Amino acid sequence: MESAPPPAWDVAIVGGGPAGISTALHLQAAAPGARIVVLEKQRYPRDKICAGGIGARAFRLLERIGVEVACPHVALDAVALRLAGDTVVVREPGCGAVVRRIEFDHAFARRAIERGIAIRDGCAVVGLAVSPGAAEVALADGEVLHARCVVGADGVAGVVRRLAGFARGALRAQVVELDTEPAPGDLPRDTIVFDLATRALRGYAWDFPTLVGGEPLVCRGVYALGVATEQPRARLADYLAARGLDASRYRVKQFAERGFEPGAELARPRVLLAGEAAGIDIATGEGIGQAIEYGAIAGRYLAGALADDRLGFADWRRTVDLHHLGIQLRLRHAAHRAFYGRRRATAERILPRLGELLRAGVQDFAGAPVSGLGVIRGVGQLVAAAVAAI
Template sequence: MSFASSGTARPTQESDVIVVGAGPGGSATATYLARHGLSVTLLEKSHFPREKVCGDGLTPRATRALTRLGIDTSEEAGWIHNKGLRVHGGHVKPFELLWPDLTDFPPYGVQRPRSDFDDMLARHAVAAGAELVEGANVTNAVLDDRTGRITGVETKDGRIFKAPYVVAADGNSARLAISMGLNKIDSRPMGVAVRTYYKSPLSDDEFLESHLQLWDGEPGKSTLLPGYGWIFPMGDGTCNVGLGVLSTSKGFGQTNYRDLLKRWLAGTPEEWGYRDENMVGKVQSAALPMAFNRQPHYGRGLVLVGDAGGMVSPFNGEGIAYAMEAGELAAQALAEAKSRGVGTASAERAMQAYPAALKDSLGGYYRLGMIFTKLIGDPRIMYICTRYGLPRPMLMRFVMKLLANLTDARDGDAMDRIINTLCKVAPSA
């Protein structure tokens, strides 16, 4: 690292790339950049360990991303494994779906609290060679007055960090992107997630749970609420319990989501433990920006990764897997650009490989997800789908593969080929 002075005599730290935000996407990007031999400054506004609103349950897609990053996901390393999804959907008994046995993905998912998960990934980036700066609350971009290109960032306490490329992995606030005029695309779906923890005897369950119908009283005899719920066992005597509501649902933005959560849980069996006296911590909420709702993902030296670029899946609200995958793609483009000479036309062409790769891998899938969110925005449609779909095992296996984006690219079965074809022919989101 080299240090210099700015015109206002404040200390300036320089590196090849600045990554703003040490969540899963930011830490993954920093790790891959360091492996490519680039100097990386990873800025985190908080101090670890810190909490984030999340379901804490990861699918096999996220497990694969962790493995590619070099993370040991074994139970011996402190991970809780899940083997599938238990789907609750109305009049039929819950349906248990094992994760598919595939070439491209492992047959298990994992759970880990975000307070521990993010800390571990940030330390992993440091071990790879990145420099982590905690307590660095980035307030604005430093721009070249002539070109409008980002050349660094400034923190709330007046520190300046300089680099020819900046990765915005600052979450759904997307402060950096907004400061450079990249506003969200209002036609893309958004979600809201609320969650808390409860002491529960179901803490050691081997399945993640998804509740496709939320009732505000006795199931089947009360009001059907918009959204879907989850119960993820944490293996420590608690479960992460929450719900998600889509912007396509009636009353989105005008609903008391904390009250919605409690109304749903009041209808669950008392022996499950999801009552106020068993709550651990408070109910918290977060926005879920979906389907590439902020673009372009590269421009004027700024790279968007994760929630900052709207990379949450419209199908299931999963964001961590896609943030880590985007981090790997971004690092590849940045390493290639540096090798061609920062500031050259060739380097800029190399950077365009990043948004192209995102659209190629996820654009069609997210477009299908946008259609999906419109369909299930009406609880009545969700009711029909669960009433007539859940009793059909083959259909549910297909839906599981689609919603979790778990297919083999080359040697998959007929379901894989159908889903892959649909994603390819759909126009990119």
């Protein structure tokens, strides 16, 4: 009997968003000879429903492999939290940017193409079969690719998760957004605003400055956990009405998000998940920077795994957990339980007194060094505020 030919690809990456492109670029940087193909079901420039806020941490990661993603953006110097009766602004110059995903993701994919990475757009993956020697990836047009392993970087409703038999996952949010002209009461355009003032909402509303075709607009939206009970569109209409804006005048876009679940499975033999397919920050729904960071970890991890032919990926979950990303995602998972739970009123009273921890959070978003002393002081503030609140 003839043996099967060796797989044509080392890695087939399903999904050409931030997680997939970052994985490809970081893998190539760590293993220049790796045979990588990215399979993206849409055609670039492809859009993704998203507010486009990216912490500068992601740009710092990409700088390390010499990648700059140039596209129109609004530069950010501050993050604001609106609470019932209080607004906390944390300034951290250069902490991030707001982009349009149709522009950012296209520019990012072009960086990979320039480095010789094979990106096949308009190529939907519909089937996946894993055998002891390879993974078979079936495309919608009937073609079958053979790779030594597969990365599921195909987002919130990714097919890889389903086809490889991972659990569906429980942590979801529904998110609605639209772009309006600026309105009275908006903060300066270097600031992104998270509005947590509506206690009945398990989530928040936001105002992010944005540039649409060169026009300065504001992307506003509602992030809602507990999708069965929340009505994000109605919440968004109320939020806009309070700012003198009529929601019916704008095109509302809606999409889901998948949160990172501590302990959940992230890999099977020859298949690993990255980006939102694996799960992103459930507290804020931030996922672009996380997707890029997943890619940075996955690229280095895969380089070693391919070299040693260790493609069971049993330690991928642990690798993520021990990395900054895993620690951040677990902390934010804990924060989401504390904040959106039964003690929300208490959490809201405490939050404005946590200046040091909020500053550390924004420094982390910015990829700036987080002050250890600040974190210690912040924990002190947290303990003092919690004791006072009892």
